[in-house]
Amino acid sequence: MKKLLFLAIFATAVGFTSGNAASQPGVDCDQVLIDVYYDEIAAGNSGASQTAADAWADCWMAGGNSSNEVIVKP
């Protein structure tokens, strides 16, 4: 998970994501990650884990909740 979240933070930092679909606090970002992953992998996206990590980062940066440990790297 640590590695995944690092990727997510990096993705946000370099601007792969944009906009906040659900910016209100209280959103479960871990569930968003799982749902986006299942949706992308079913669509045949071989980069589904990265796309899901990007969505998690978007959610977390917008004030959503996560029970996972977050490592923020420059």
Next chain:
Amino acid sequence: MKNILLLTFSIFLSQLGIAQKQFGKVTYKINSPDAKELADKSIKREMSEASKLYIEQRLRRVVTTLPYVELELFFSPYEAVLNVDNHMKNENQLDIKSALARTATNGTYYSNIKEDIFLHETVSFSVPYLIKTPFNELEWEIHDETKEILGYTCIKATTTLEYPFNDFPTTVWFAPELPFPFGPKEFRGLPGLILAMEFNHFYFYANAIDLDIKSMRIKKPSKGREVSQTKYFEELKEHDRAFLKSIGEKRE
């Protein structure tokens, strides 16, 4: 049905002589439904409204980016290559590679009839692969329907592409007057160039064909560990299990 098959192969054979000396390029564009419709069609599991919103947001980016995408398939009589990796971001900073990933299109697709191979150079779960399969592997059903695309009469054919987590029933339209058995993505092996394709709610279509290319060098992809499709799918499932385990999930 019998008549259309006879017609297809007679046109194909008559055009083979032309094909011996030809090189060409076909440019494909991709149409999609709007993001809401795409989300409604693709979301298959129960999920929160927040998750649906994130998926719709993702699909909005895909739908607004795809009109900027042009996929170029270069072909000679015996070889063809379609390279997606030369698309990263355009001048509008749209992430084309990420949008194409949603259409299950990535890396480099290479066909060689003489060597009876099809190669897909790709990266999955950060691992570079070179997936090798026989050229004539897809099972096609040819139908009676025809339609005209760019002035060529195209015949409908269908197949199902099997992926580890989903199967994709696919419809293509091929032109026997263009006797090159190639097409976009993994689709190949028909007696004519594929000029349109319906794949997982996306519509790939040829918007330009150039048959005046005198010569070209088609580069065979070589990056990544060479694996069979069966082995690749096994490893993809292992990566999937490991990823889900890392976030405390098990595949449903």
